Amino acid sequence: MELTLWTYEGPPHVGAMRIATSMEGVHYVLHAPQGDTYADLLFTMIERRGLRPPVTYTTFQARDLGGDTAELVQRSIRQAVERFQPEALLVGESCTAELIQDQPGALAGGMNLGVPLVNLELPAYSKKENWGAAETFYQLVRTLLKGEMPAPGTPKPSPSRWRQEGRRPRVNLLGPSLLGFRCRDDVLEITRLLAEHGIDVAVVAPLGARPADLIRIPTADANVCLYPEVAGPVCSWLERSFGQPVVRTVPIGIGATAAFLRELHGVLDLALPADLQEVEGQPSEAERRSRLPWYSRSVDSTYLTGKRVFIFADATHAIAAARIASKELGFQVVGLGSYSREQAREVRAAAAELGLEALITDDYLVVEKAMGEAAAELVLGTQMERHSAKRLGLPCAVISAPLHVQDVPARYSPQMGWEGANVIFDSWVHPLMMGLEEHLIGMFRHDFEFVDGHRSHLGDGAPTAAGTGEPEAAPATPAPAPGTITAAAAVREALESLWTADGEAELAKIPFFVRGKVRKNTEAFARERGLERIDAEALYDAKAHFSR
Amino acid sequence: MEAPYLAIPSMGVSAPPVQPSPPDILKESGQREVFCGLTSIVWLHRRMPDAFFLVVGSRTCAHLIQSAAGVMIFAEPRFGTAILGEKDLAGLADANEELDRLVKDLLERRPEIRTLFLVGSCPSEVIKLDLAKAAERLSTQLLGRVRVLNYSGSGIETTFTQGEDNALLSMLPLLPRSDEEQLLIVGTLADAVEDRFRLIFERLGISTVRSLPPRRSTDLPPVGKGTRVLLAQPFLSATARALQHRGATLLSAPYPFGVEGSRDWMAAAATAFGVPTAHFNAVLDPLVERGRLALAPHREVLAGKRLFLLPDSQMEIPLARFLSRECGMELVEVGTPYLDRQLMAADLALLPPETQLSEGQDVDLQLERVRAARPDLVLCGLGLANPLEAEGIATKWSIELVFSPIHGCDQAGELAELFARPLRRRALLQLS
Numbered sequence: 006m007e008l009t010l011w012t013y014e015g016p017p018h019v020g021a022m023r024i025a026t027s028m029e030g031v032h033y034v035l036h037a038p039q040g041d042t043y044a045d046l047l048f049t050m051i052e053r054r055g056l057r058p059p060v061t062y063t064t065f066q067a068r069d070l071g072g073d074t075a076e077l078v079q080r081s082i083r084q085a086v087e088r089f090q091p092e093a094l095l096v097g098e099s100c101t102a103e104l105i106q107d108q109p110g111a112l113a114g115g116m117n118l119g120v121p122l123v124n125l126e127l128p129a130y131s132k133k134e135n136w137g138a139a140e141t142f143y144q145l146v147r148t149l150l151k152g153e154m155p156a157p158g159t160p161k162p163s164p165s166r167w168r169q170e171g172r173r174p175r176v177n178l179l180g181p182s183l184l185g186f187r188c189r190d191d192v193l194e195i196t197r198l199l200a201e202h203g204i205d206v207a208v209v210a211p212l213g214a215r216p217a218d219l220i221r222i223p224t225a226d227a228n229v230c231l232y233p234e235v236a237g238p239v240c241s242w243l244e245r246s247f248g249q250p251v252v253r254t255v256p257i258g259i260g261a262t263a264a265f266l267r268e269l270h271g272v273l274d275l276a277l278p279a280d281l282q283e284v285e286g287q288p289s290e291a292e293r294r295s296r297l298p299w300y301s302r303s304v305d306s307t308y309l310t311g312k313r314v315f316i317f318a319d320a321t322h323a324i325a326a327a328r329i330a331s332k333e334l335g336f337q338v339v340g341l342g343s344y345s346r347e348q349a350r351e352v353r354a355a356a357a358e359l360g361l362e363a364l365i366t367d368d369y370l371v372v373e374k375a376m377g378e379a380a381a382e383l384v385l386g387t388q389m390e391r392h393s394a395k396r397l398g399l400p401c402a403v404i405s406a407p408l409h410v411q412d413v414p415a416r417y418s419p420q421m422g423w424e425g426a427n428v429i430f431d432s433w434v435h436p437l438m439m440g441l442e443e444h445l446i447g448m449f450r451h452d453f454e455f456v457d458g459h460r461s462h463l464g465d466g467a468p469t470a471a472g473t474g475e476p477e478a479a480p481a482t483p484a485p486a487p488g489t490i491t492a493a494a495a496v497r498e499a500l501e502s503l504w505t506a507d508g509e510a511e512l513a514k515i516p517f518f519v520r521g522k523v524r525k526n527t528e529a530f531a532r533e534r535g536l537e538r539i540d541a542e543a544l545y546d547a548k549a550h551f552s553r
Numbered sequence: 554m555e556a557p558y559l560a561i562p563s564m565g566v567s568a569p570p571v572q573p574s575p576p577d578i579l580k581e582s583g584q585r586e587v588f589c590g591l592t593s594i595v596w597l598h599r600r601m602p603d604a605f606f607l608v609v610g611s612r613t614c615a616h617l618i619q620s621a622a623g624v625m626i627f628a629e630p631r632f633g634t635a636i637l638g639e640k641d642l643a644g645l646a647d648a649n650e651e652l653d654r655l656v657k658d659l660l661e662r663r664p665e666i667r668t669l670f671l672v673g674s675c676p677s678e679v680i681k682l683d684l685a686k687a688a689e690r691l692s693t694q695l696l697g698r699v700r701v702l703n704y705s706g707s708g709i710e711t712t713f714t715q716g717e718d719n720a721l722l723s724m725l726p727l728l729p730r731s732d733e734e735q736l737l738i739v740g741t742l743a744d745a746v747e748d749r750f751r752l753i754f755e756r757l758g759i760s761t762v763r764s765l766p767p768r769r770s771t772d773l774p775p776v777g778k779g780t781r782v783l784l785a786q787p788f789l790s791a792t793a794r795a796l797q798h799r800g801a802t803l804l805s806a807p808y809p810f811g812v813e814g815s816r817d818w819m820a821a822a823a824t825a826f827g828v829p830t831a832h833f834n835a836v837l838d839p840l841v842e843r844g845r846l847a848l849a850p851h852r853e854v855l856a857g858k859r860l861f862l863l864p865d866s867q868m869e870i871p872l873a874r875f876l877s878r879e880c881g882m883e884l885v886e887v888g889t890p891y892l893d894r895q896l897m898a899a900d901l902a903l904l905p906p907e908t909q910l911s912e913g914q915d916v917d918l919q920l921e922r923v924r925a926a927r928p929d930l931v932l933c934g935l936g937l938a939n940p941l942e943a944e945g946i947a948t949k950w951s952i953e954l955v956f957s958p959i960h961g962c963d964q965a966g967e968l969a970e971l972f973a974r975p976l977r978r979r980a981l982l983q984l985s
Contacts, residue, residue, distance in 0.1 A: 006635050006636065006638060006651035006654075007635070007638065007655075008633055008635055008636075008658070009612070009634050009636050010629060010630055010632075010634075011615075011619055011630070012612065012615050012619065014612075015612065015613070015616040016612040019613075019616065038708040038709045039587060039712065040589025040591070040592075040707075040712075041617075041708065042585070042587070042588075042936060043588055043589075043592075043616075043617045043936070044616075044620070045936030046620060046621070046934070046935040047620055049935065049938065049939040050935050050938075054939060054940070055939055055940055055942070056940055057936065057940045061584060062584050063584070064584050064585045064708075066708075066710070067678070067710045069709075070679075070709065081584070099613055100610075100611035100612070100613050100675070101613075101675035101676050101679055101708075104642070104676060104679045105679060129611060130611065130637060130638055131639050133612065
């Protein structure tokens, strides 16, 4: 038993719904009690879908439990097939139905429905949403391709067979789904990118695919695993069963997009264009196609140097963000973590490269605490971290699911490819104070016009729920946790009493936007050195200590 | 009971007055697009800031509560889910130990909590985890510090707003007994609305007015022979009956939505407390007049428009009454998750006689009726709103009605505005 307040991931059947709803011609019959239909609103509200998810719920009640719930399941399946005429049917159960063991998939199997059927077994008490999505996608592809499997011993198709067949090479883009982060635009961006390199896209799935499209998956020369959280297992299975190679680099950021293109060219046995060859002094494709490299080198960005950034997201976006932050924007990554336990190993490796220990948790309070302790200046996270960052008065950009409706923008805003890098530059840098502007505030802060607390376009440091007018701002009174606050207040009081008048005066001269950090560092320094008071000298000692 | 101020023929709890034969109620049982009772935690926890609601359930329950309201609260919320894992399912003895450990940790972290509600869910009901026993055991352990209560908000037993009914029912055993004359308002109201009501009752000369749920979970009203219960919400069947068993008298009235409903609701209390008619009119007439004034511009938008209410919050019948009588809307179909004729008697009596009621739901069939009728406005849940809008049918989200202050004469204009806004917006937009 585990206490959960807010969760990053829903139950696994919500993952299955993401697959069904992303596709066309698929219907999902879900044996679930009244109330579980709430999941529809994730799609109709967050994604603003104009169609109901293709899900029929049995919505059983207590009075049904005394009778024949199996009959209810069969009736629901029959009616759903008649009404929606699906090209493939998923049958499964939510947490409660799992306990009453009606085995809806087996019941459906005995009904001669004349429709490809996937019996989904998604253990609700041990697995979560992303796992459910990956398992559903895998089971669906496997069911539809059962008849297409090459006989054992058949040689692997050559990934360069396109040449013999006299056509352009083609790949599948696997993994984009509803409620994933910017999948709609990533697919467009990657499709354009591939087209520029003479590569066609055979099948995009699950987003926008029909069951018949999945049957065409083996006709491609390779699979691009765009979102490992959803497509990891299916890509591995296709590699094992159909000998289809997998491109596993996720093209988020400049370095990763270039690496992705190189991997892809290698897999397809395509000649690498000159501007992807990493030749010293030669302009790269990245320079030519994206503004991020130049924007990051331009003088204004000097002020981004060493910005302390805290990252928490799904594994794919967390790892990508860490690389972009450290290598492409010159930030200092001070925290890296993920709620994706399935990909924890990869996140740990990425963190180790940066000299950090990865935070693998699904407790948002632990993440919030780590964020505060890391003294971050920018938070890159999910919508949960946006809330935490707001509470801590930190700027934040959302880089991953779980999403809020505002993370599904109307404008084109991919994360992948060259344009994705542009989008990332803008959306991470804008929440920070603009570079030169920060410098100017420092220069002019002694002028009488300068009002302490002024933060240009950013407004106040720590907006409250009531003050921001954010659409999702809670109607409830934020509930403080007095236990922690009281303890923290006592510590604060003890520390504050250490400061002498000249120490405080010196502290007041420090620009407000770094004052908190200086205060904290100096106090840590004083504690470490066992100082009984913090005067101006102690402050400068600490400053020298921390500048090393 | 005499009801001298009422505009309607009867306020009795017995049969509604004879009407020219209304259409048969449509009873449906199929897929229901309604929330379960856990959802009511979202407003209950706001009402009682010293209470914590701990759902004992699954990841689905946790995900439901955070998704259903469409809100995320910045700070640590005062509700959470004890998510059952495979180990808990394997051995119930362990589940109880686990629950005790978790509650202990929780209360250490949140020392301000005075009442803890253990809320049963579908999985906890199905595995027959005895939360009543757990609440008893924990109450003994925490004696003098925290009261531990339990109720079920499971989808197999409750719809959406019934969760509040069960929560209030669980508090009843704690209510002290007293035969003192008092008016007891039952059902969660926004604090500002409640303050208004108290002020008006005070002006009427009803001196002792108490509320259930109270603003502080420990500030429980007494109940007994002198208690006259006025329901502020139409979904409290079990609580109403249990209060009657404790000696209270249930006043029958329309629910306080709109000017007429609010006036009649207060009139029921005034009658019971023997407030002189002239005095009642002197207090209420200015409010009624002001309320009608506030309503007028919205009535212009709504009058003659056809409304289809899908079953959701159990507030559909009183809202239909308000929207038809005070805003001039035509009712195509009034759906309700379940029909409690006694609690709805006064509102049902005021519906136009030809009103088509439906009870329960088969959502696909009901949507077919919506499409066939092409109403001007549909009241529905969030799962259906955008799909209907995409088909060109204007909608009003029903969940807003349980979060917004909509009760009383003073709120009648705001209530009407909630329904007029989607229509106004459609008239404003020129997108082609």
